[in-house]
Amino acid sequence: MKKIFSFILLIIFVGFVFGFTNTSLQEEEPAGKKIFIANKCVTCHSVKAEDLISNTKLKNVPDLSDVGTRRNADFIMKFITKKEKLNNKLHMIAFKGSDEDLQTLAKWLETLKPSEVK
Template sequence: MKSRNLVLAALFSVSVLGSAAFAQQKDGDGKKIFEANKCTMCHSLKAEKIEATGKSKAPDLSTVGAKQKPEWIEKFLKKNEKLEGKQHPMAFKGTDAELKTLASWLASHKK
């Protein structure tokens, strides 16, 4: 009985730690996608210590999640949604999975 409890405790620990590691990896993937798609040409994300690198300065996205849900962000980046009557200037060119990861990562920035 003791060995069974130890095995169950070990499995539980591995699943909890694995979930946390996956969440951190996914967050890191969002940042990589943000940078790889050159979002930094216009946008900063000061909460992540990311500065805009181009001449065009679009809004800082550090609090975008306080206003928008991931689904809305996905639509906006695909030019299927407008903000203040305007579409995003560039349609996202990555995969649907990358878009979902990016939108979730951006929406997680609320403060």
């Protein structure tokens, strides 16, 4: 009787550990990256370090893989809402999402520094 009981415990334990490792394997994309995709930033910008490839024909669109080394979140938020210029020009499009999404997106972009990217 005792043996059966420990056997059941073992099954539960193994099931738990397996289930746990299984969910942690399916890593979630960062929220900022989802917002980036949902707002079609990727139609113009590649972020090669994050496996995002744009097929735009525009020539002057920077890859944002290392944008965090050049810009901070504060600047990005102002720039993509057309409140701040870069090289004397406003960004081509204005971000249309919520303020919360704008912050999450800008903070994610700020983390894109080659030393921290994979």
